[in-house]
Amino acid sequence: MTDNSGQGPSAWYGRAGYPSPPEAGAWYGAAGPGAYTQVSGERRTDSGADIRRKRRRTKGAALGVCAALLVAAALWSLAKVLDVDVSLRAWRSEAADLLPTLPQTTPGGDTYEDFREYFENYYTGTSDIDMDRAETGTGVTVPLRQPVDEELTLQQIYEAVSPAVVGISTFRDDAEYSWGTGVVFTSDGYIITNTHILQGCSAAKVTFPSGEEYDALLVGSDEASDIAVLRIEGEGLPYADFGRSDALHVGDAAIAIGNPLGKAYAGTMTDGIVSAINRNVVYNGHSMTLLQTNAALNEGNSGGPLVNAAGQVIGITNMKIMSSYTATVEGIGFAIPSSVVKDIADQLIESGIVLGEPTIGIVAGSVSTEARALYGLPEGVYVSEVNEGSDAKEKGLQVGDVIVRVNGEKVTDVAQVNLIKEGMEVGDTLTLTVFRDDETFDMDVVLVDRSVIEQNKTK
Numbered sequence: 001m002t003d004n005s006g007q008g009p010s011a012w013y014g015r016a017g018y019p020s021p022p023e024a025g026a027w028y029g030a031a032g033p034g035a036y037t038q039v040s041g042e043r044r045t046d047s048g049a050d051i052r053r054k055r056r057r058t059k060g061a062a063l064g065v066c067a068a069l070l071v072a073a074a075l076w077s078l079a080k081v082l083d084v085d086v087s088l089r090a091w092r093s094e095a096a097d098l099l100p101t102l103p104q105t106t107p108g109g110d111t112y113e114d115f116r117e118y119f120e121n122y123y124t125g126t127s128d129i130d131m132d133r134a135e136t137g138t139g140v141t142v143p144l145r146q147p148v149d150e151e152l153t154l155q156q157i158y159e160a161v162s163p164a165v166v167g168i169s170t171f172r173d174d175a176e177y178s179w180g181t182g183v184v185f186t187s188d189g190y191i192i193t194n195t196h197i198l199q200g201c202s203a204a205k206v207t208f209p210s211g212e213e214y215d216a217l218l219v220g221s222d223e224a225s226d227i228a229v230l231r232i233e234g235e236g237l238p239y240a241d242f243g244r245s246d247a248l249h250v251g252d253a254a255i256a257i258g259n260p261l262g263k264a265y266a267g268t269m270t271d272g273i274v275s276a277i278n279r280n281v282v283y284n285g286h287s288m289t290l291l292q293t294n295a296a297l298n299e300g301n302s303g304g305p306l307v308n309a310a311g312q313v314i315g316i317t318n319m320k321i322m323s324s325y326t327a328t329v330e331g332i333g334f335a336i337p338s339s340v341v342k343d344i345a346d347q348l349i350e351s352g353i354v355l356g357e358p359t360i361g362i363v364a365g366s367v368s369t370e371a372r373a374l375y376g377l378p379e380g381v382y383v384s385e386v387n388e389g390s391d392a393k394e395k396g397l398q399v400g401d402v403i404v405r406v407n408g409e410k411v412t413d414v415a416q417v418n419l420i421k422e423g424m425e426v427g428d429t430l431t432l433t434v435f436r437d438d439e440t441f442d443m444d445v446v447l448v449d450r451s452v453i454e455q456n457k458t459k
Contacts, residue, residue, distance in 0.1 A: 115371060127200055131204060141349065161307055169207065183313060192316060197303055240305060248274050248291070254307070255269060259300045274292070276292035289340070295333060305317070317334070361390025363385035363387070364384060380435060381403040383401045389456040397445065401435070404434070
């Protein structure tokens with residue numbers, strides 16, 4: 001399933017859905033000054049004892065108010081710290097009109113009579129990768145070197161690895177679209193990067209630290225693992241060695257090399273440690289088991305190498321934790337372990353696809369609040385495309401249907417649907433509760449292999 005429900009660039013980095021400040025403010029007011037009222041009345045004359053008692057009560061009340069305010073402030077600060085979100089990172093160009101999934105609600109102020117026409121204009125762009133393809137089945141694999149005891153200096157690591165760390169520029173309609181990082185792993189031009197860097201693009205260029213540029217072909221990509229393989233035509237190219245991520249321990253050195261914030265900071269190296277192993281992170285409904293590091297990562301580092309003390313690539317950086325209040329949460333970044341990279345990349349090089357990934361076979365996105373108000377649609381997942389080769393197509397699921405429940409559980413976005421089918425296999429059945437023409441009914445659909453859908457797209 002593809003989620004095309006992004007709400008502009010911030011949603012593209014997974015930062016939609018924050019609690020609004022007014023809600024937080026209302027919570028604060030209930031515990032603080034907003035809970036107190038000023039009482040007016042006739043003037044009174046009190047005795048000395050009464051005055052002393054009032055002073056004690058006033059002092060106690062003041063201390064109570066201060067304590068309440070301090071607690072509220074602490075809770076408010078803690079809420080801001082803990083209210084974080086996982087963010088994929090590709091440095092996007094300022095050509096905002098080219099960003100995929102930009103919503104265009106009622107262009108020109110028009111209101112569409114048919115909600116289907118509304119959604120055709122609401123969901124613009126695509127997450128498909130429309131690049132020219134490279135040959136598959138070449139027998140190339142990602143070699144994982146055995147761990148070595150020798151530890152290099154940071155300078156030696158940079159000298160050994162950085163020549164193989166490249167910039168990935170992607171284009172759409174001849175305009176530069178995004179900027180990320182990749183790492184070359186063979187001398188004849190095979191490169192590993194992240195799928196999310198390439199989504200929506202029609203072409204890509206690879207730039208080496210020397211300034212040499214190459215046109216790139218797509219070998220294959222996998223959305224669920226966020227791994228993609230590119231190929232350029234070259235010989236004797238610098239390449240990096242890959243090591244075994246299963247030999248890592250918390251506290252091992254971890255060095256990131258990449259292109260944060262675009263070309264201006266290309267070739268940046270940051271260092272830290274492996275902070276955690278086998279960290280389960282969910283992004284866009286896909287569950288990933290990742291390495292965690294405190295090496296500084298920023299937009300544009302996507303697809304770059306995480307390197308051990310011996311100069312071996314032990315992960316591909318792809319996400320970090322971001323604060324919902326624009327400030328970055330420091331020192332919580334993630335990388336795809338090299339063992340996963342090898343498994344996925346080897347399959348992509350062999351056939352261009354990853355076999356066995358279950359999918360419903362639809363393109364879908366959340367029903368917006370505006371659409372619900374304008375057209376009386378329920379909360380749910382709007383179906384904007386039903387793929388050929390899917391059981392959903394065979395069972396009669398249509399464009400314009402709204403999926404309101406999956407296996408009896410209420411759903412409002414694609415991530416929730418993906419989480420429900422997490423752990424299911426090709427051939428398993430989902431029960432979709434579908435809203436169509438003011439009626440709701442159940443439909444049983446069988447999950448199909450994503451590769452079948454991809455093969456149908458290329459026919």
